[in-house]
Amino acid sequence: MGxxxxxxxxxxxxxxxxxxxxIADATQNGSYFGRLHNWLLPINSVLLLxxxxxxxxxANQLKRQLKRKEPGSRLTLRLVWSFVVIAxxxxxxxxxxxxxxxxxxxxxxxxxxxxxxxxxxxxxxxxSLDMHIRSLSQxxxxxxxxxxxxxxxxxxxTINELLSTSNADEIVLFDSNNRIIASGSSEPNTDVPVxxxxxxxQRLNSGENYxxxxxxxxxxxxxxxxxxxxxxxxxTEFQYLQFIYPISxxxxxxxxxxxxxxxxxxxxxxxxxxxxxxxxxxLTLVLALGILFAVFTAFYFSRVLVSPVRELVEGTKAVAAGxxxxxxxxxxxxxxxxxxxxxxxxxxRLSVARDTTVISQRIIDNQRLYLHKILEHLSSxxxxxxxxLQIKTANAATSQILGIDITGFIDKPLMHVGTRxxxxxxxxxxxxxxxxxxxxxxxxxLEIFTSEGRKTILCKSVKLLGEDASKRGYVLVFxxxxxxxxxxxxxxxxxxARRLAHEIKNPLTPIQLSAERLRRKLLPVLQPDxxxxxxxxxxxxxxxxxxxxxxxxDFSAYARMPLIDSKPLDINDLIRNIAELYKxxxxxxxxxxNLNSETLxxxxxxxxxxxxxxxxxxxxxxxxxxxxxxxxQISAGAQLYLxxxxxxxxxxxxGQGFSPEMLSQxxxxxxxxxxxxxxxxxxxxxxxxxxxxxxxxVSNRTCGGAMILIRLPSYNSSAxxxxxxxxxx
Amino acid sequence: MFERKPLRYIKRWPLLALLLLSAQSxxxxxxxxxxxxxxxxxxxxxxSCQIDxxxxxxxxxxxxxxxxxxxxxxxxxxxxxNVLPDKLILSSSQNxxxxxxxxxxxxxxxxxxxxxxxxxVSLRAALAFMGKADRLSLGYQSSITEDGxxxxxxxxxxxxxxxxxxxxxxxxxxxxxxxxxxxxxxEVIKDGA
Numbered sequence: 001m002g003x004x005x006x007x008x009x010x011x012x013x014x015x016x017x018x019x020x021x022x023i024a025d026a027t028q029n030g031s032y033f034g035r036l037h038n039w040l041l042p043i044n045s046v047l048l049l050x051x052x053x054x055x056x057x058x059a060n061q062l063k064r065q066l067k068r069k070e071p072g073s074r075l076t077l078r079l080v081w082s083f084v085v086i087a088x089x090x091x092x093x094x095x096x097x098x099x100x101x102x103x104x105x106x107x108x109x110x111x112x113x114x115x116x117x118x119x120x121x122x123x124x125x126x127x128s129l130d131m132h133i134r135s136l137s138q139x140x141x142x143x144x145x146x147x148x149x150x151x152x153x154x155x156x157x158t159i160n161e162l163l164s165t166s167n168a169d170e171i172v173l174f175d176s177n178n179r180i181i182a183s184g185s186s187e188p189n190t191d192v193p194v195x196x197x198x199x200x201x202q203r204l205n206s207g208e209n210y211x212x213x214x215x216x217x218x219x220x221x222x223x224x225x226x227x228x229x230x231x232x233x234x235x236t237e238f239q240y241l242q243f244i245y246p247i248s249x250x251x252x253x254x255x256x257x258x259x260x261x262x263x264x265x266x267x268x269x270x271x272x273x274x275x276x277x278x279x280x281x282x283l284t285l286v287l288a289l290g291i292l293f294a295v296f297t298a299f300y301f302s303r304v305l306v307s308p309v310r311e312l313v314e315g316t317k318a319v320a321a322g323x324x325x326x327x328x329x330x331x332x333x334x335x336x337x338x339x340x341x342x343x344x345x346x347x348x349r350l351s352v353a354r355d356t357t358v359i360s361q362r363i364i365d366n367q368r369l370y371l372h373k374i375l376e377h378l379s380s381x382x383x384x385x386x387x388x389l390q391i392k393t394a395n396a397a398t399s400q401i402l403g404i405d406i407t408g409f410i411d412k413p414l415m416h417v418g419t420r421x422x423x424x425x426x427x428x429x430x431x432x433x434x435x436x437x438x439x440x441x442x443x444x445x446l447e448i449f450t451s452e453g454r455k456t457i458l459c460k461s462v463k464l465l466g467e468d469a470s471k472r473g474y475v476l477v478f479x480x481x482x483x484x485x486x487x488x489x490x491x492x493x494x495x496x497a498r499r500l501a502h503e504i505k506n507p508l509t510p511i512q513l514s515a516e517r518l519r520r521k522l523l524p525v526l527q528p529d530x531x532x533x534x535x536x537x538x539x540x541x542x543x544x545x546x547x548x549x550x551x552x553x554d555f556s557a558y559a560r561m562p563l564i565d566s567k568p569l570d571i572n573d574l575i576r577n578i579a580e581l582y583k584x585x586x587x588x589x590x591x592x593x594n595l596n597s598e599t600l601x602x603x604x605x606x607x608x609x610x611x612x613x614x615x616x617x618x619x620x621x622x623x624x625x626x627x628x629x630x631x632x633q634i635s636a637g638a639q640l641y642l643x644x645x646x647x648x649x650x651x652x653x654x655g656q657g658f659s660p661e662m663l664s665q666x667x668x669x670x671x672x673x674x675x676x677x678x679x680x681x682x683x684x685x686x687x688x689x690x691x692x693x694x695x696x697x698v699s700n701r702t703c704g705g706a707m708i709l710i711r712l713p714s715y716n717s718s719a720x721x722x723x724x725x726x727x728x729x
Numbered sequence: 730m731f732e733r734k735p736l737r738y739i740k741r742w743p744l745l746a747l748l749l750l751s752a753q754s755x756x757x758x759x760x761x762x763x764x765x766x767x768x769x770x771x772x773x774x775x776x777s778c779q780i781d782x783x784x785x786x787x788x789x790x791x792x793x794x795x796x797x798x799x800x801x802x803x804x805x806x807x808x809x810x811n812v813l814p815d816k817l818i819l820s821s822s823q824n825x826x827x828x829x830x831x832x833x834x835x836x837x838x839x840x841x842x843x844x845x846x847x848x849x850v851s852l853r854a855a856l857a858f859m860g861k862a863d864r865l866s867l868g869y870q871s872s873i874t875e876d877g878x879x880x881x882x883x884x885x886x887x888x889x890x891x892x893x894x895x896x897x898x899x900x901x902x903x904x905x906x907x908x909x910x911x912x913x914x915x916e917v918i919k920d921g922a
Contacts, residue, residue: 041901122832129833194847199854210850213833217846221833259832263795266831267893270794274895281898 009300016047016293020286044285051292058299071317072310076302083298088291095287102279106272115269118262125258129213133223137211140166140225140243147173147229147241152181159184167245169222174240196226196240204228204240213247219256221247308336312343324351383476387469389414389432401457401480402427402448423449427457435461435474445481449664455482486667490687493669497555497680505552508545515541554680564605564691568715571600571636571647578613579634589621594635600647601715604692612688615681616651616708623655623706630654638714638721646694646711657700666698759784760885762802762913767867767881774819774867776804778913780885782856785905788887789852791896792836797828799891800859802883804867806917809878818879819868824888825859879917885910 062080065073143166146158159171163184172183172193178201183193200210210226223245247255311328318326324347328340375382381398383406385391390413394406402417402424409417418428427448434442443460459478466472519538523531572595579591602609617632624630635650658666665671667686672679682698689696694712701707764779780802784792792798806819826839835848836855849855873879886909889900900906 041898125832197847197849197854198857199849199851203850212835212850214835214848215830215833215837215846216848217839217844255832259830262831267795270791270796271893271895274899278895278898 009297012296013293016289020044020289044289048285048288048292051289051296055292055295055299058296062299070310071313072306075309076299076306079302079305080295080298083302084291084295087294087298091287091290091294095283098283099280102276102283106276106279110269110272115265118265121258122262125255129255133211133213133225136223136245137209137225140168141209141227143243144227144229144241155182156184166243168243169246170242170244172242172244174242176239178240193242196242200226213255219252220249221252221255223247305336307331308340312340315343315347319347319350322354324354380477380479383414383478384464384473385414385435385476386473389435389474391417392473398478401455401478431459431461431476434459435476439463455480456485457481489668490683493683497669501552501556504548505556508549508552512542512545512549515545554684557680557684564608564688566603566605566692568601568603569606569609571602571649571712572596574606574609575613575634575636575649578610578617582617589617589630589632591617592631592633594633596637598721599716600636600638602647602692602712603715604712608688609692612685612710613649615685619681620651620653620655620706623653623657625656628654638716639711645714645716647714647716649710649712651708651710652701652705654705657704657706658698663698663700667696759788759908760887760910762883762885762910765881765883765913765915767915767917768864769870770864772870774806774870774872775864776821776862776867776881776883777864778802778804778862778883780860780862780910782860784856785908787905788908792827792852793829793831795829795831796893796896797826797891799888800825800827800885801888802862802885804865804881804883806867806872806879806881809880815880818872821865821867823862823865827855827859873917873919875919879919880914881917882912882914884912 062073062076066077143162146162147155150158155173159173159182162168162171163186168186170183170185170190170193173181174196175181178196180193180195185193196204196210203210204226205228207228209228210224213221213223216222225243225245227241229239229241308328308331315326315328326347327344330337330340330344375395378395378397381401382393382395383391383398384393390411391406391409392411394410399406404417404421404424406417409420414428414432418425427446430444430446434444438461441460441462443458446457446459448455448457457478458481459476461477462475464471464473464475515538519534519542522534526534575593575595579593582589582591613634620632621630631654633650633652635648635652637648637650639646639648659673662671662673667682668679669683670679671683672681686696689710689712692712694710696711697709699707699709759782761781761783762778763781765776766778767774767776769775782800788798802823804819804821804823805817807815808818809815824841826841828837828839829835830837830848833848835850836852837846837848838855838858839846847858849858867881887907889897889907892900892906896906
């Protein structure tokens with residue numbers, strides 16, 4: 001609770017109590033504050049209106065808060081209701097009891113016996129006084145005869161005489177117009193006599209005498225007797241004669257005492273009703289002020305009590321929204337204050353925990369990013385699968401190895417890859433089968449047939465274990481080991497060729513020399529038929545030895561690994577030079593060249609590249625049917641392949657092409673479909689191209705014949721060349 | 730909307746005026762200044778008036794039960810002004826207290842400022858006495874200048890602030906306990922005009 005709030009509430013309470021006390025005091029007739037009653041009632045009414053306005057304002061605010069569903073508004077409403085009910089019930093009981101008390105209490109002030117006694121006292125007093133007045137009247141009335149035959153002067157003398165002989169204080173003679181004809185008083189220096197008022201005159205004119213005891217101020221009384229002059233007196237100018245007799249002080253005092261007591265009691269009885277109404281009004285005002293003060297105080301204290309609760313609710317919402325730094329000011333040292341302090345400690349700890357979590361999360365994110373980068377740059381394909389074998393993640397190498405865009409299959413079953421791409425059907429089936437059958441780690445070599453030929457994929461799988469189902473699954477790692485296997489084979493074949501050349505070539509020369517020596521020594525000395533046999537036999541031996549020598553030379557050439565003499569050379573010139581060599585053999589072969597208009601530089605050994613083209617042209621010629629004219633088209637150009645600029649040489653022929661079995665093993669040594677071939681031609685070609693860091697691919701043309709594509713790293717470095725000549729695969 | 734709004738106010742004011750007039754007529758029922766006139770005597774302004782008292786039964790009943798009633802007649806001389814409210818030049822009042830002496834069955838009328846007291850056998854006679862104001866001095870004639878217009882007004886009322894407290898509270902809520910006459914106005918014709 002704010003200090004200013006307490007002060008204002010105290011001021012309001014003191015004002016209320018003061019106003020109620022003042023107005024209660026003012027109800028006492030004759031009290032000091034009674035004179036302020038005219039102001040106190042409006043002041044209290046203003047206070048009443050002030051409370052009504054304050055309560056109306058608070059109620060309106062609470063209504064808005066309830067409408068907006070602000071935290072703590074419902075609790076405030078409940079507290080206000082509770083406070084109002086608790087405060088109002090005793091007040092209402094006291095009010096009801098007070099009303100009853102006023103009704104009964106005021107009535108009890110008036111006793112029937114007292115009232116009767118007072119009335120009897122008044123009647124008795126009246127009777128007594130009447131008797132006295134009548135007696136005096138009977139004594140006085142005959143005195144009027146003394147004015148018989150008097151004029152006004154004589155009348156004055158008569159009055160003076162009567163004053164001396166009677167107890168009258170004053171005698172006045174009036175004419176018919178109520179004018180004073182003559183008057184006399186027992187005391188000198190008295191005021192001019194008072195004229196007869198209209199009511200007395202009426203009574204006299206109706207034939208009655210006026211006989212009455214009258215108050216004369218300062219508690220004194222006198223008796224006034226007024227008689228009409230008898231007509232037989234023949235005093236026509238005199239109409240009315242008035243005698244005033246004094247009353248003793250004792251009788252005056254007694255008379256006044258009776259009158260005062262009776263008058264006060266009568267007044268009280270008359271004011272009984274208004275007095276009760278006045279009390280009820282004051283009580284109602286006090287009740288209204290009390291209840292309104294209670295309601296206002298209920299609003300005030302409810303707000304004070306709910307304030308920390310509201311702040312706690314807001315703080316809880318802030319914490320729920322992730323704002324852990326929310327602090328609530330501790331204003332009270334009570335239980336709510338302790339609760340607020342506990343809340344602050346909790347948010348502080350939560351904040352520290354959240355910060356720790358954020359740091360940990362960042363570390364994890366960084367590690368994940370790091371891992372992601374590694375995976376992205378990894379040459380091995382990495383696939384993660386969930387328990388239902390749906391692909392969750394895949395790195396770029398996966399797409400490259402499988403030859404498809406794997407990103408389109410994220411969150412889809414692995415089997416969909418095989419369904420969409422036929423060449424991967426066997427592969428995916430094998431993997432899925434293996435994953436389902438093997439619960440442990442496994443490793444397997446699988447083959448796929450892509451447009452680039454057969455690929456050997458080495459698959460490894462690890463099962464992921466975790467308590468959470470979302471964490472369980474598999475990681476599939478696979479590598480394209482085709483090149484590795486090819487290199488191993490090449491190396492093995494090279495070793496075989498080298499050993500073969502070494503082991504076979506050595507005995508060939510003695511065999512050939514021995515055969516020639518036998519022929520030279522025996523032919524002259526043998527019979528013709530024997531000589532013919534020896535001649536044919538030695539000839540065959542020499543011929544086969546030469547043939548074997550050639551084969552050994554080929555093996556030797558394959559096995560030999562001379563260092564290439566790399567120099568920049570123009571592929572266009574190389575192709576043109578080779579084509580020139582085959583122009584003389586136009587009956588058997590036709591070479592069409594489709595060369596680039598610009599110079600296509602590569603860095604290479606011209607002799608060995610020349611051998612490559614010779615081997616390829618020779619293969620095409622040998623693959624062409626005997627009765628068919630061999631047509632070869634050689635194209636040269638530039639191409640961007642895997643973000644690198646290559647010079648391409650494409651050779652198309654109209655031969656038989658490759659059988660499907662041969663297509664994947666075309667470059668293996670000793671693989672040939674020809675009767676006289678040793679199967680080393682394409683193997684040597686591949687080896688030379690790879691020595692130049694190039695790539696060679698073989699395929700079949702759709703219209704028949706083979707297509708051989710060679711890619712060599714370009715030596716043309718200018719960007720302009722690339723812009724002009726690049727064609728992407 | 731624009732046209733209806735002024736009409737609404739136009740309709741309200743006459744209604745309010747009628748209510749006020751009707752309220753005024755209620756007061757006029759009990760007290761009425763029936764005559765008012767003045768005279769210049771020896772440089773003094775002397776006013777005389779006749780007030781008719783037709784008191785409500787409630788007031789008469791209260792009187793007969795011993796409640797003292799205080800009546801006041803106010804005389805005012807005002808100078809007319811165009812824009813500002815008229816200026817009060819002279820003012821005087823005459824007060825009467827009336828009470829009932831039950832034992833003697835007399836109504837006693839007292840003039841506080843004169844310390845004078847008279848008794849009457851009937852209320853009518855007492856009220857008739859109270860209703861007659863004869864040649865009361867209001868002030869000097871020199872208060873009236875040649876260049877101004879003046880008027881004299883008189884009003885009689887029951888001083889409800891002097892009532893006993895319970896009745897005073899009632900007087901806040903009911904007009905019966907607040908009898909007051911309307912202002913009786915006469916133009917002041919300057920001496921010699």
